[in-house]
Amino acid sequence: MKDKFSINIDNSINSGQVFLWEKNGTDWYGINGQDILKINENGIIKSILNSKTNFFRKNDNMQEIIKSISKDETVKKSVKQYEGLRIFKQDPFQCMISFIISSNSNIQKIKNSLEKISKKFGKKVKIQNKEFFLFPKPEKLANASIEEIKKCGVGYRAPFIKQASKMIVLKKINFKYLEKCDYQEAKKNICLIPGVGNKVADCILLFSLNKLEAFPLDTWMIKILEKYYSNQFNIETKTITEKQYQILHEKIVNYFGPYCGYAQQFLFKMERENYNKKWL
DNA sequence: CCAAGGCCTGAATG
DNA sequence: ACATTCAGGCCTT
Numbered sequence: 658m659k660d661k662f663s664i665n666i667d668n669s670i671n672s673g674q675v676f677l678w679e680k681n682g683t684d685w686y687g688i689n690g691q692d693i694l695k696i697n698e699n700g701i702i703k704s705i706l707n708s709k710t711n712f713f714r715k716n717d718n719m720q721e722i723i724k725s726i727s728k729d730e731t732v733k734k735s736v737k738q739y740e741g742l743r744i745f746k747q748d749p750f751q752c753m754i755s756f757i758i759s760s761n762s763n764i765q766k767i768k769n770s771l772e773k774i775s776k777k778f779g780k781k782v783k784i785q786n787k788e789f790f791l792f793p794k795p796e797k798l799a800n801a802s803i804e805e806i807k808k809c810g811v812g813y814r815a816p817f818i819k820q821a822s823k824m825i826v827l828k829k830i831n832f833k834y835l836e837k838c839d840y841q842e843a844k845k846n847i848c849l850i851p852g853v854g855n856k857v858a859d860c861i862l863l864f865s866l867n868k869l870e871a872f873p874l875d876t877w878m879i880k881i882l883e884k885y886y887s888n889q890f891n892i893e894t895k896t897i898t899e900k901q902y903q904i905l906h907e908k909i910v911n912y913f914g915p916y917c918g919y920a921q922q923f924l925f926k927m928e929r930e931n932y933n934k935k936w937l
Numbered sequence: 938c939c940a941a942g943g944c945c946t947g948a949a950t951g
Numbered sequence: 952a953c954a955t956t957c958a959g960g961c962c963t964t
Contacts, residue, residue: 762946
């Protein structure tokens, strides 16, 4: 069962892409939109509420992807070290709210806020003698008052959360369409959402809308590029402007190829582990 | 087009 | 203890 391309659940969950996951003994439980997912010690995933899901992106040809992104010793090392690290296919609405909250924050705090949001606005579900709260539907957050949202510890992001939810309800943003269209088109659209800039947009695209060429450039990835890739991408300024972000992303796609999002995930995981940063 | 400053919060740091 | 810094950005001047 444990072939070379099987999934390493712990590494994948602890790589900054999901937040509402809890380990119970050897089982992981996670909230994914209107569903609860359970992954057992053998890496078997099950939808508790019996919905269809491709959370593991089982159509990704990891052999080909790894071959494609392995352009240098640094990626090769990260791929070898964190073999089995995979990108998940998340519920887009939950993913969008998660990364709007992530701006200027950290993993523990993001998780904290999301738990409060689920508890306050999500539906309570009891299964297997355990209590869960689903992620709220867009309507619920769109109709909530900013003050109520603020009680979840999200601060200045509260109005973004409300407005972003409204855009989903009013179908100004259509996730189904964004899943199908190309990267550039999807990014242009999703950046119209308040609280969504370049970095947050790329996270949403990569983790929930099937855009493997998205390469979120946060402070960590900038540090990594400066440290290991100063020959390929020279970064002059401290703060990356809109234009610089675009140019840099083009260079990155040219270098790592169409699956560069996976390269990002491996490199990010490696460097954060090097610095002993905490996960969930 | 770019630079600077403000923004909520709480864990980490001193 | 208590103050300050900093953390996986975005938006407005």
